[in-house]
């Protein structure tokens with residue numbers, strides 16, 4: 001069975017989709033696009049589509065991943081076009097590759113996030129970030145399914161900056177012209193429990209009493225393995241591209257960014 | 259911003275530019291439950307340019323998005339109106355109290371989900387009322403939109419508030435909130451109304467709002483409540499309902515679309531992102547029903563039967579699946595097994611979609627072997643889980659009263675066949691509170707259920723079978739033979755249901771195999787008051803809404819006590835509207851609204867009901883003159899066409 005790895009974005013107002021909403025939409029899109037998805041056996045067969053840790057409801061993302069099992073081999077570029085055309089605008093397919101060996105989930109080690117804070121004070125944000133980074137641990141509390149839980153939000157944060165004059169990523173969250181906002185960028189390691197951008201914001205409030213006046217607009221910019229030499233995020237699908245390019249003569253694998 | 263006496267030229271009748279309220283809404287969404295229901299963006303939804311259209315409809319299903327989105331009536335009108343080049347239609351739904359509170363605090367108005375335009379900016383706010391329990395949600399929407407609640411207070415800048423749907427066959431309880439109401443099928447009349455509005459606007463809105471309403475009224479196809487006066491007798495009964503100006507017709511008629519093959523909608527089904535109550539593509543396989551069940555308002559007001567042909571059904575299913583990606587298809591109608599070629603439809607579709615993980619469903623509760631054959635066809639590869647049958651009444655006598663011609667023998671024979679063919683669960687649907695009903699009739703339900711289990715155990719050779727009994731409260735409805743009946747009071751209904759429950763519980767042999775679902779009788783009383791109410795009920799609705807009533811169709815939001823307090827405050831005697839039986843000659847609040855049914859025939863049928871007389875179905879026996887076809891200029895349209903569904907070319 002061929003497996004296809006898909007990178008997709010959830011943008012704009014569709015960032016309010018929950019994980020269940022997305023999985024229903026993808027199942028339907030796969031049917032509309034006539035992708036020969038494989039089904040599980042049994043009385044109520046399910047399409048073989050699996051998802052890697054989805055961004056929470058309300059959070060936009062440029063880097064969500066899913067994997068589709070198909071019964072007959074497909075051209076990844078064709079799947080990219082067909083699937084994208086079958087999903088509502090806002091759930092946008094960015095990249096499709098044929099899966100190589102190794103689990104995709106293992107490559108999604110870190111996430112890069114962008115947090116837009118409308119009407120916040122930049123100087124206060126900078127101070128708060130400095131204090132946060134200087135701290136050894138920052139204990140925060142979040143309400144989980146089993147009740148409130150305390151954990152360290154500091155260790156997972158590999159990088160946290162307040163870029164100057166940044167406009168933020170286009171089309172991800174509400175961007176009202178002329179509105180002042182402060183942007184935070186962070187690279188956070190995936191751990192258990194997961195440290196999310198709102199946990200980092202909680203941390204900023206705890207260390208420096210920094211509290212943005214309106215709910216933050218959060219976007220995941222990238223997920224992937226960390227390149228230890230450069231400290232940069234690598235594209236998790238590159239590994240698949242390398243294997244398939246080397247392994248077979250087929251058309252799969254040519255990749256244009258953009 | 260009500261109209262100010264001075265005359266405005268057509269060119270100067272400009273409005274503020276209509277902007278999306280989304281940026282303001284977006285800031286509120288992280289704070290509410292299930293924000294996805296408010297953002298729109300569904301597959302196949304349409305956003306048209308505001309300025310290049312001249313007639314604009316906001317269509318509302320006055321319930322939560324999850325219930326409203328799958329509604330076929332709204333979906334069809336949305337598509338048809340948007341197909342007209344200069345007409346635009348968007349959708350709006352009831353917002354839950356959490357968002358309502360935030361919208362009030364932030365001054366965000368009622369909005370459409372398509373382009374998030376403020377509802378007040380549209381020409382028409384068209385509401386589809388499947389039930390009366392959406393009335394309070396209409397008031398919330400009007401209020402949030404900034405549209406005056408009372409039609410009399412609206413001005414040039416307010417939309418025409420127009421009601422349709424089954425409840426609109428008696429819109430009198432909400433008459434003071436409505437500018438207009440339409441009875442029957444909406445397809446053609448919505449287009450016609452758009453044309454009237456376009457013409458009036460292009461002429462520069464001569465005569466203002468009143469002239470527009472007058473133009474709509476004159477046709478006899480749109481009811482304008484304020485052009486009718488209601489006089490009362492000293493004892494409270496209605497004396498007369500009469501037009502209060504020249505050229506307004508005495509009666510307003512329902513609309514009937516003939517030839518459903520010409521209206522194959524939905525073509526581009528809306529595919530929601532949020533989870534909704536029906537996740538499927540639905541095709542109406544016919545409209546109307548002439549089985550003559552006397553309690554059934556839907557059957558009476560949608561006559562005669564008009565079938566969609568097998569070929570159109572096949573084409574619509576193929577297109578609908580392709581356009582939506584849904585993996586379930588529902589073949590809808592009031593009694594889907596009655597389509598003249600349903601056997602061929604079922605077999606053809608089951609063949610076409612075998613192996614594609616597409617499931618087919620058919621709402622049918624007919625008590626006969628054929629119905630099981632259909633269910634078998636539709637569950638070819640799946641599990642045979644549950645089948646539903648609706649005998650409706652617990653005794654033979656009562657079933658004659660309601661004209662549900664099912665004998666106990668029919669039922670036992672049918673369920674025996676179902677269990678022996680591998681079905682494990684049978685659901686039986688009954689009503690409580692029917693006219694002439696006695697305690698024994700209701701206890702008869704327990705006997706039936708036990709016999710069903712006994713027969714099922716013998717037929718299947720297994721004790722692992724179940725039967726679920728579901729009971730709905732009967733509410734007498736306008737335009738049915740029971741429109742004169744006294745509704746059972748809720749104490750009686752509750753007493754009977756309690757006795758029935760005891761009878762199930764106390765039986766050691768069967769109690770574990772029988773499930774029992776029912777609601778208490780109080781909500782039916784409120785529904786009864788709204789169904790057969792007159793204009794004086796408007797004050798009750800307003801009071802209860804001001805007291806916080808919302809989402810009355812949801813048991814967790816509904817409060818009987820709040821409704822009773824609202825009625826008391828309005829000086830309304832609830833019993834007078836509900837449990838009182840009406841005389842033949844009493845003027846009923848909806849007598850001036852014509853569903854086509856001959857009043858004398860209805861009365862006769864009511865008399866026959868009490869005497870246990872039955873009527874046949876006019877599809878298969880001679881016409882018995884219910885009145886619909888001659889008054890409405892319609893006729894029964896049924897097959898068979900003799901055609902078959904061919905295998906799909908590309909699978």
Ligand code: SF4
Nearest residue numbers: 876881882884886887
């Ligand atoms: S008028 Fe006759 S044929 Fe038409 S619906 Fe009534 S009974 Fe049937």
